[in-house]
Amino acid sequence: MIDTLLALGQGAVDLPWWGYLLVLAVTTHITIAAVTIFLHRAQAHRALDLHPIVSHFFRLWLWLTTGMVTREWVAIHRKHHAKCETAEDPHSPVVYGHWGVLRFGVDLYRKEARNADTITRYGYGTPDDWLERNVYGRYTWQGMGVSLILLVALFGFVGLSMWAIQLAWIPITAAGIINGTGHAWGYRNYSTEDTSTNIVPIGILIGGEELHNNHHAFGASAKFAHRWYEFDIGWIYIRMMSAVGLAHVRKVAPALKIRTTEGEVDETLQAIITHRYRVMQEYGRIVKRTARAEFAALKAKAGRGGADLPNRRQWLKDFRADAATLADAQRERLAAVFAHSEALQKLYHMRQELAALWGRSTESKEQLVARWSAWRTHAERSNIASLKAFSLRLSRFA
Numbered sequence: 001m002i003d004t005l006l007a008l009g010q011g012a013v014d015l016p017w018w019g020y021l022l023v024l025a026v027t028t029h030i031t032i033a034a035v036t037i038f039l040h041r042a043q044a045h046r047a048l049d050l051h052p053i054v055s056h057f058f059r060l061w062l063w064l065t066t067g068m069v070t071r072e073w074v075a076i077h078r079k080h081h082a083k084c085e086t087a088e089d090p091h092s093p094v095v096y097g098h099w100g101v102l103r104f105g106v107d108l109y110r111k112e113a114r115n116a117d118t119i120t121r122y123g124y125g126t127p128d129d130w131l132e133r134n135v136y137g138r139y140t141w142q143g144m145g146v147s148l149i150l151l152v153a154l155f156g157f158v159g160l161s162m163w164a165i166q167l168a169w170i171p172i173t174a175a176g177i178i179n180g181t182g183h184a185w186g187y188r189n190y191s192t193e194d195t196s197t198n199i200v201p202i203g204i205l206i207g208g209e210e211l212h213n214n215h216h217a218f219g220a221s222a223k224f225a226h227r228w229y230e231f232d233i234g235w236i237y238i239r240m241m242s243a244v245g246l247a248h249v250r251k252v253a254p255a256l257k258i259r260t261t262e263g264e265v266d267e268t269l270q271a272i273i274t275h276r277y278r279v280m281q282e283y284g285r286i287v288k289r290t291a292r293a294e295f296a297a298l299k300a301k302a303g304r305g306g307a308d309l310p311n312r313r314q315w316l317k318d319f320r321a322d323a324a325t326l327a328d329a330q331r332e333r334l335a336a337v338f339a340h341s342e343a344l345q346k347l348y349h350m351r352q353e354l355a356a357l358w359g360r361s362t363e364s365k366e367q368l369v370a371r372w373s374a375w376r377t378h379a380e381r382s383n384i385a386s387l388k389a390f391s392l393r394l395s396r397f398a
Helices: 002-008 017-044 052-065 070-082 098-113 116-122 130-136 140-155 157-178 212-217 233-243 265-274 276-302 312-320 328-338 342-359 365-381 385-394
Strands: 048-050 247-249
Touching: 017 048, 017 052, 017 070, 017 157, 017 233, 048 052, 052 130, 052 140, 052 157, 070 098, 070 116, 070 130, 098 116, 098 157, 140 157, 233 247, 265 276, 265 342, 265 365, 276 312, 276 328, 276 342, 276 385, 312 328, 312 342, 328 342, 342 365, 342 385, 365 385
Parallel strands: none
Antiparallel strands: 048 247
């Protein structure tokens, strides 16, 4: 069957069926690499500098395979970070729904690309040379037309299918999976203010972009993998190019170091503020363990005529929510448990005080030191062993 279809439309190059699949895999992978390395890490976030030869290759390739304009893509992505999960976010599942972004991600992109204010405000610093003004930015669909002619000439009927798949590759993976699923399903290394998640194990297909929560935590980092089990193939390519002088890394996420003893308060505070998402993630584990034990004890008491408790998972979501935006129902659920658990009430207020360290990081050094000293004192005087141990761990951050 496959051989019959291939014979119907032969091109200049005749390959076995797996050869066509291999060519398709390589070309779509180059497209993904161009998006993650050039558009995303180098252009949108300035995390690295690319040699002009590399930049021009990626620009040409994207013109041929996607028709995307660098300035538009960069502007829309920067606005996504600036307005994340709000009504102004160009492609948030919180606003449009997970299925809405998966299915209509391209339409959302095109709609925002027509917003002149977005392009002007967020598209600064992108290429503005003769090629960009007179070719790539002016004749967007013609590049895809050129690639169609080339693929059909080389591979005949199969080339048409390869072109169609190549054309849909970024809308499916970037506009759909990353912008949609990357804010809906997966695991989170960092308690960022948005809903970004990490998706595994499809790193080879999406070039490292699946580590979306890591990226939102440290947006200016050229490296997306932060744990030993995470695989960022885009970073591998960047390292390879750096080794031969084709790329220069400007920023990576700072590595957390844990000292064996307490260090200088200034350094500790800087480390806590820098790694605030990691801090809140570890604090969240303490809250989960304590809540599990407290709810079990309270429910046992409730069975003997005690309090009527809310659902623990829903309660934990309320616990993590921004205190300034809590609805009345959320406040009532929190209060219902606090009335019977001094430990959980203490953890809640200590969480607010801890977040104030980076929420008010513009305060003077003396004020921040005083806040930190007060927080440590409260933690040490609490009757929560895990909170005391956590306080000691934080004092060794560097």
